[in-house]
Amino acid sequence: MPEVKNRQAVTGAQAIANAMRQINPDVVAAYPITPQTPVVEYFAQYVADGAVDTEMIPVESEHSAMSAVVGAAAAGARAMTATAANGLALMHEIVYIAASSRLPIVMPVANRALSGPINIHCDHSDAMAERDSGWIQLWAENAQEAYDLTLIAVRLGEHEDVRLPVMVNFDGFIISHGVEVVDFLDDEVVKKFVGEPKVKYPLLDVNNPVTYGPLDLYDYYFEHKRQQIEAMKHVKRVFKEIAEEFEKISGRKYDILDKYKVDDAEYIMIALGSTAGTVKYTVDLLREQGHKVGLVKPWIFRPFPKKELQELLNGRKAVIVLDRSASFGAEAPVYEAVKSALYEVSDRPKLGSYVYGLGGRDIKVDHIKQAFEEAFSGNINTDEERYLGLRE
Amino acid sequence: MADLKGWKELAIGGVIDKPSTAKEYQTGTWRVIRPVYKPENCINCMFCWLYCPDQAVEIEVVDGKPKMKGFNYYYCKGCGLCANVCPKSNDKLPEEKRAIVMKPETEFQD
Amino acid sequence: MALNIMQLATMFADKNPGITQGHRLCPGCAAPNVAKFALMTAESLGYTPVVGLATGCLEVSTTIFPYTAWNVPYIHNAFENVAATISGVETAYRALAKRGRIVDPDKKYAFFAFGGDGGTYDIGLQSLSGAVERGHKFIYIVYDNEGYMNTGNQRSGATPPGSQTTTQPVGKKLPGKIQLKKNIVEIMAGHENVYVATVSTSEPMDFFKKIEKALQFDGPAFIAAFSPCVRFWRVNDDKAVDISKLAIETGYWPLYEVERGVYRITKKVKELKPVKEFIEAQGRFRNLLKRPDADEIIGELQEYITRRWERLHILEEATKDKPIR
Known part of the structure; x- marks a missing residue:
């Protein structure tokens, strides 16, 4: 592998x-799983x-990695690890324990559809299954953001007012395996930015x-x-502070919402990740x-950017929420959260829910246009979940 | 629950940030039979000390050698293992010759 | 030099050996003594223990928030992952030592993991196997009470045939568990780079010696400690040591070690007592003994124990001075 700079x-x-190389964590324990595998492979080569x-601990499972x-x-x-899909699901029990023990572990997740049936491609069902685990969830749109957010995650999780683990989500294959141009910071700059643990x-x-992990009963x-x-209440403020500092060294601006x-x-x-x-x-x-349209991409999904979305969406004609995972028997996770947030605004927009891209199904410009055009024509229904790119 | 701490007063993460806090917890209230120590019969073999699961056997070092002092009833749960492993307290010995005698708690006032 | 009881008593006359008073294990439980014996040995030899626990009796009863019955660093994570957890702690130690961030670098750290038989033979076996295969320097101690006793006596892979459990009870029709106890020692000895031994609190000198060997062994160690549960083995509270002695005298729990493939029986019993004596001494086998097929089931167990005992002697002879690496 060529030296990256x-x-x-x-x-x-x-x-x-490369972000992990520059962070040079004390300990990395990881188990390979598609499409996270190259992260572990490249890092193992650095070691x-x-x-x-x-x-580095080459563990025998994701459960042991966590x-x-x-x-x-x-x-x-x-300490860092990385995983995807079924690996994250296997970790699930300990994902909660990491958060409740207030351990600032950083974990990139190459988002992939959860089995079954087994599928190796991108969707967000793996991370969404952990959204109430107590981890901070950052979401990257591309390789550059994945790199930047991994660096920011270290500082965010370790902050005295936070002390929480951070999941850096990046779409499996689309981001993990797609080649893009990335601007890397100098090693010394990163070293100074992340500082001592x-x-x-x-x-x-x-x-x-x-004593860690006591029996903690009803009292x-x-x-x-x-x-x-x-701790979650402090995350957005701390993230903004760190993002400001990061902008100074990188010229790249991050916020709660893109x-x-x-x-x-x-x-x-509204969409998460590469979409x-x-x-x-x-x-x-x-x-x-001539259409007045725009996009909001949360860089942070946990804690949920409720206030920021309320301020931004109040008074708009319509809000269309894309979800790359389903919640069987309930509304899709991003939609549900956005809809709930908008209950409190004075001038509620119309709302539409679109589930797309499950198991790596491609999302195309035409699909996105279709969703917008349905809204333009007034064909939008708060109570109806629609599907993009699905055969009837 | 008046004396329980609020969430702002606790160490985060469920961590107990001090060692040995269980020493404040009295397990002696569980006891229904009590080991009574008879120093005159004791050979200071330290078996009771070694085997007490609750570390309720108190000893001291005298002239470089460990000596049995007695039982700490704040912790002793009354399992009787001390008497059972005591070479001077087996069932064949008459009670007055034993170093540890197990007696029902009902025989005591305290 | 082997430690003796007098030395340890002198040393620990006024301090706790890792585990302290105030824990809420049942009266007469053997598990706290397993921890005490191991940690006393380590501390008396100049080691500073760091302990990990699997969910189980010893864990829940010693750390009911805000009370902890430990005066050494302690971590509990979950049921099935104490070996992986302590492997992370041990690795962090090496990483921090390399980077000069160990608080007290002159101390000799010793990493212990304690798990019950459920957390070891069953749900934690993968994690244990992985950590031992990776060669972390730690000592894993199973306190084997032959069932899920913390939750009220459910069957485990360590439960012997005919023992009453709530999930495979001896019934009017079925005889309860018929499978033999899993041979965890052989499983662990199969990991090549490991010191493996069985111990019992009824043989304290042997126990101390094996912990000492485990501490000094260049690699992971696995210690299987016989740990009677007076509550669910249905014996009196003062019987943990008596039952342990009987287990050794009948060959039910042979004391031996396997060091780099070399077998050594550390307690030679001239003539084994019938295993029926061990069975009849415990209420957990009462229902078995009432069954018409009791003699058949006990006979099969007896045959297994006799053959295993013979086999151990053969292995001892065959592997003498022939370490596998």
């Missing part, structure tokens, strides 16, 4: 592996070549022994959950035809 054409997996001095990083992070190490209650401080469990709720041509927009679409790129392109096309 500054501007390079790389896959998203390479970009993330083998001495490009990092991270201790278990080992919980142990490492509790011990006082900066900030630890709390390190298990390895043998002179001050602590205290609730209080510990309340602390987690509180807003594309929304200022005068009457119709706004937002296709939506931006479609927005341009529709604007050429």
